[in-house]
Amino acid sequence: MTRAISILFGIGLLKPAPGTWGSAVAVALAILVHGLGGFPLLLAATVLVTAIGWWAVTQELTTHPEEDPAEIVIDEVAGQWVAMLAPSAGFWIAGLDSWNFPWPGWLGAFVMFRLFDIWKPWIIGRADRRGGATGVMLDDLLAGLFAGAVVMAAAGVAHGVLL
Numbered sequence: 001m002t003r004a005i006s007i008l009f010g011i012g013l014l015k016p017a018p019g020t021w022g023s024a025v026a027v028a029l030a031i032l033v034h035g036l037g038g039f040p041l042l043l044a045a046t047v048l049v050t051a052i053g054w055w056a057v058t059q060e061l062t063t064h065p066e067e068d069p070a071e072i073v074i075d076e077v078a079g080q081w082v083a084m085l086a087p088s089a090g091f092w093i094a095g096l097d098s099w100n101f102p103w104p105g106w107l108g109a110f111v112m113f114r115l116f117d118i119w120k121p122w123i124i125g126r127a128d129r130r131g132g133a134t135g136v137m138l139d140d141l142l143a144g145l146f147a148g149a150v151v152m153a154a155a156g157v158a159h160g161v162l163l
Contacts, residue, residue, distance in 0.1 A: 023077075
């Protein structure tokens with residue numbers, strides 16, 4: 001079961017760029033979860049996926065603790081969902097119907113998450129170099145936080161809140 005969770009039930013085996021495939025599926029799942037219950041449900045699901053993912057990755061890396069196998073993509077799901085929390089919260093606060101998740105929000109979260117996950121600036125890179133499940137999971141969670149901050153700042157500028 002830990003293998004299935006870690007590779008997101010086979011998504012991590014897709015080539016090329018399994019991390020991008022994992023992120024793309026994560027965006028679609030986040031939009032579905034948001035539709036079913038808005039920001040509160042996406043927040044709860046993000047916490048749950050992060051905890052389950054951390055456990056599964058820990059189990060999967062017991063024989064190779066210093067590796068970050070490309071097929072492990074549950075970390076992309078957790079990080080991408082952290083990034084998706086930013087627009088989800090904005091839409092929820094604005095009172096939008098939960099099935100209304102406009103494309104600039106999810107597209108911005110996807111692009112910014114992939115950028116920070118690949119580039120790994122500053123503390124994201126430091127987290128990645130930690131190794132083990134902490135390195136595998138933490139760099140993506142931080143990339144999600146950075147992506148979410150960029151998306152919220154861009155939304156603030158676009159909507160005239162931040163100038």
